[in-house]
Amino acid sequence: MKKFFIQENNQTIGPLSVEELTAKGITQSTLVWTEGMDEWKAAGTFEELLPTVSKLPPAYPSKLTESGVSSNELPIPGRNKKVILSLTVAFICVFSLVLVYLLAFNTNEKKEDLENESLREDIMATKKEQIDNKEVTLPPPELTEAQKLAAQILYEKRNPAVYISPSWSSWENFADEFVVEGDFMNTAKNASFKNIKIAIGFLSKTDVLLGSKEEVIYEYLGPGYSVKRKYKYLAPESTHKATIKVVSADPAN
Numbered sequence: 001m002k003k004f005f006i007q008e009n010n011q012t013i014g015p016l017s018v019e020e021l022t023a024k025g026i027t028q029s030t031l032v033w034t035e036g037m038d039e040w041k042a043a044g045t046f047e048e049l050l051p052t053v054s055k056l057p058p059a060y061p062s063k064l065t066e067s068g069v070s071s072n073e074l075p076i077p078g079r080n081k082k083v084i085l086s087l088t089v090a091f092i093c094v095f096s097l098v099l100v101y102l103l104a105f106n107t108n109e110k111k112e113d114l115e116n117e118s119l120r121e122d123i124m125a126t127k128k129e130q131i132d133n134k135e136v137t138l139p140p141p142e143l144t145e146a147q148k149l150a151a152q153i154l155y156e157k158r159n160p161a162v163y164i165s166p167s168w169s170s171w172e173n174f175a176d177e178f179v180v181e182g183d184f185m186n187t188a189k190n191a192s193f194k195n196i197k198i199a200i201g202f203l204s205k206t207d208v209l210l211g212s213k214e215e216v217i218y219e220y221l222g223p224g225y226s227v228k229r230k231y232k233y234l235a236p237e238s239t240h241k242a243t244i245k246v247v248s249a250d251p252a253n
Contacts, residue, residue: 002048004032005139007040012139018048028106029113033139039124040140042113044106119143119151149190156191160249163188164196164221170242178202178235180242184217185226192222192252199247200231202239210236220252 003015006024014033016024021043026032028044043049124140143151156163168182180200186193196217202210219227235242 002034004034004049006030006032007142010142012142014139018051021049022051031113038140039120119148119155122151122154153190156188157251160191160193160196160251161246163191164193164246164249166198166244166246168242168244172235173232176234177232178239178242179230179232180244181228181230182244183226183228184221184246186221186223188223190223192220193249194218194220194252196221196227196249197247199245200233201243201245202233202235203241203243204238205240210239214247221249222252 001017003017004021005012005014006016006021006026007013021032026043026049028042030043031040032043032046032049033040120143163186165185165187166182167185168180170178170180172178182198184196184198196219198215198217199212200215201212204210213231213233215229215231217227217229221227
């Protein structure tokens with residue numbers, strides 16, 4: 001049976017059995033490691049650990065009869081097939097809603113860990129060591145503060161579209177030109193950017209993309225700084241509004 005390691009108070013705890021992990025109250029996003037793995041992974045990715053995470057209970061019946069059977073489940077003479085069909089449809093609807101809720105919850109929970117996991121993969125890729133098969137395999141070491149900072153900077157540089165946040169407004173002037181004014185803020189903590197490539201899309205009232213233009217902002221944009229730009233175009237016919245998206249940017253440090 002597999003044994004797992006976890007992190008508690010910046011210390012590696014283990015090896016632990018599935019029952020011991022259950023007693024620890026781990027969640028789907030708890031990082032675990034077992035022999036044969038190159039990096040830590042979320043507990044929710046292991047089938048054998050799924051029983052250790054909390055699950056939602058089934059829907060509670062709206063009303064119970066004296067016999068303990070839900071009143072909305074009491075058999076109706078001559079309508080058994082319709083009742084079974086209705087219950088089946090209701091079950092599918094409830095199951096779908098629960099599944100959507102779990103997926104949304106899991107996405108929000110993992111969003112905070114996505115950056116750290118990506119940083120860890122970058123560091124571990126450069127520090128992977130070959131260990132003799134006869135030796136005991138140990139968990140990957142915890143990152144130092146300097147390594148975390150270096151990895152954070154690397155992640156920011158590789159993802160300018162995540163950290164350069166545009167806000168904009170658009171309107172049509174008296175010369176029948178479509179004016180697009182945007183403010184581009186660098187929300188990164190460490191990385192600076194330059195040569196910011198943006199795409200401006202022209203949308204109809206029904207949000208159909210009628211055309212697009214690409215522009216490059218030849219400026220240095222440091223952490224916490226912003227730059228404004230205004231553009232004028234002869235937009236496609238039926239243009240109702242514009243949208244702006246950051247395509248790419250070069251690291252400046």
